[in-house]
Amino acid sequence: MxxxxxxxxxxxxxxxxxxxxxxxxxxxxxxxxxxxxxxxxxxxxxxxxxxxxxxxxxxxxxxxxxxxxxxxxxxxxxxxxxLPFSRDVVRGILESAERRGIQTIIHTHDHAFSLKPIPPEYLPVLASYDFPPIACEPTMADRLDDIGVFQLNAFMTAEWDDVFEREFPECYVYRWHEQAVDFQRRKxxxxxxxxxxxxxxxxxxxxxxxxxxxxxxxxxxxxxxxxxxxxxxxxxxxxxxxxxxxxxxxxxxxxxxxxxxxx
Structure with a gap:
C-alpha cells in the first residue's frame, strides 16, 4: 500500500x-x-x-x-x-415490456414512478432493496420525451434478459433479483x-x-x-x-x- x-x-x-x-x-x-x-x-x-x-x-x-x-x-x-437514455430506447423498452406483460419502473434524476400500479407480489422485492415509495403516474407517459430517463427497472425472470439485450443493444440488463433487473446504458x-x-x-x-x-x-x-x-x-x-x-x-x-x- x-x-x-x-x-x-x-x-x-x-x-x-x-x-x-x-x-x-x-x-x-x-x-x-x-x-x-x-x-x-x-x-x-x-x-x-x-x-x-x-x-x-x-x-x-x-x-x-x-x-x-x-x-x-x-x-x-x-x-x-x-448520460440519460435516448428517447427512442426508453419508448422501445417500455412498449416491448408492455406487450409481454412486464411491469416497469422509470427513474429520472430526481423521481421514480410507474405507469401502472405495481402488483403486490413485487412490493417485498422493492422493500428488501430499500427502494423508496414508487408513485403510480400514468399521465407521465405523455412526458417521457421531455424528461431524462437514467434507469428502468423491470420485473421479469431470467429468460427475458438476452431477449431484451438483443432487441436493445444500447442497453445491458443488470439482474439484482431473480424477479427484477435494471436496464442501464451500455456506455x-x-x-x-x-x-x-x-x-x-x-x-x-x-x-x-x-x-x-x-x-x-x-x-x-x-x-x-x-x-x-x-x-x-x-x-x-x-x-x-x-x-x-x-x-x-x-x-x-x-x-x-x-x-x-x-x-
Whole structure:
C-alpha cells in the first residue's frame, strides 16, 4: 500500500458495502464521519437512483454522488455529468415490456414512478432493496420525451434478459433479483462518472480508493489507484480488486480505511 498522504478521495458502494440487512453499518458510518471530519472527500458510487441513495448520503453527510452506475454525477445540488437514455430506447423498452406483460419502473434524476400500479407480489422485492415509495403516474407517459430517463427497472425472470439485450443493444440488463433487473446504458460505468467527479475536484484517479462488493464495481477497481473488495463479495469480484477487506456487516469499510492509514 502507498502512504495515506496519497489517498485524496474515497468512493463507497452502498448495498453490500455501507448498507446491509436494512441498515447502514454503524462501524462504517463512524469511519465515514472521521473522513469528513478530516476533510477527505467522500462519494457514494452506486447503481441506485438519487432518491434511492439520498437518505444514506444524508445520514452520513456525504456531499458527492455517482448514481445509476455512472450515468449521473452530482456535487451537492450541482449536476456534474449526465448520460440519460435516448428517447427512442426508453419508448422501445417500455412498449416491448408492455406487450409481454412486464411491469416497469422509470427513474429520472430526481423521481421514480410507474405507469401502472405495481402488483403486490413485487412490493417485498422493492422493500428488501430499500427502494423508496414508487408513485403510480400514468399521465407521465405523455412526458417521457421531455424528461431524462437514467434507469428502468423491470420485473421479469431470467429468460427475458438476452431477449431484451438483443432487441436493445444500447442497453445491458443488470439482474439484482431473480424477479427484477435494471436496464442501464451500455456506455455507463461507475468509473466514467467517477472520473468526471475527480476532474471536477482536481484529483487524480491514482490518488483515489473505491470500496465495493459487486460486479458493477470492477470498473472502479481497475481505474482507481486503490481498491478493496468486501469480504462478502464473490471470488470473481475479489480477484478484480487490489485488496480484500472484511465483510460489510463486520465493518469492512472501516477496516479498509484503517489499512490505508486514513483512520
Amino acid at each position: 502507498k502512504t495515506k498522504q496519497r489517498v485524496k478521495m474515497v468512493f463507497l458502494d452502498i448495498d453490500g458495502t455501507l448498507f446491509v440487512n436494512g441498515r447502514i453499518v454503524p462501524k462504517s458510518a463512524a469511519a465515514v464521519a472521521k473522513l469528513i471530519e478530516n476533510h477527505i472527500p467522500v462519494a457514494v458510487c452506486t447503481g441506485r437512483s438519487v432518491i434511492h441513495a439520498q437518505h444514506v448520503q444524508a445520514s452520513l453527510g456525504i456531499p458527492y454522488g455517482i448514481y445509476f452506475n455512472g450515468g449521473l454525477v452530482k456535487a451537492g445540488d450541482r449536476e456534474i455529468f449526465a 455507463s460505468d461507475k468509473s466514467i462518472g467517477a472520473l468526471h467527479l475527480l476532474s471536477y475536484l482536481g484529483i487524480s484517479p491514482e490518488d483515489a480508493v473505491h470500496i465495493g462488493d459487486g460486479g458493477n464495481d470492477v470498473g472502479m477497481f481497475r481505474t482507481m489507484g486503490y481498491s478493496f473488495a468486501m469480504g462478502n463479495a464473490s471470488e470473481e469480484v475479489k480477484r478484480a480488486a487490489k485488496r480484500v477487506t472484511s465483510s460489510a456487516d463486520e465493518g469492512g469499510v472501516a477496516d479498509a480505511l484503517a489499512e490505508l492509514g486514513l483512520l
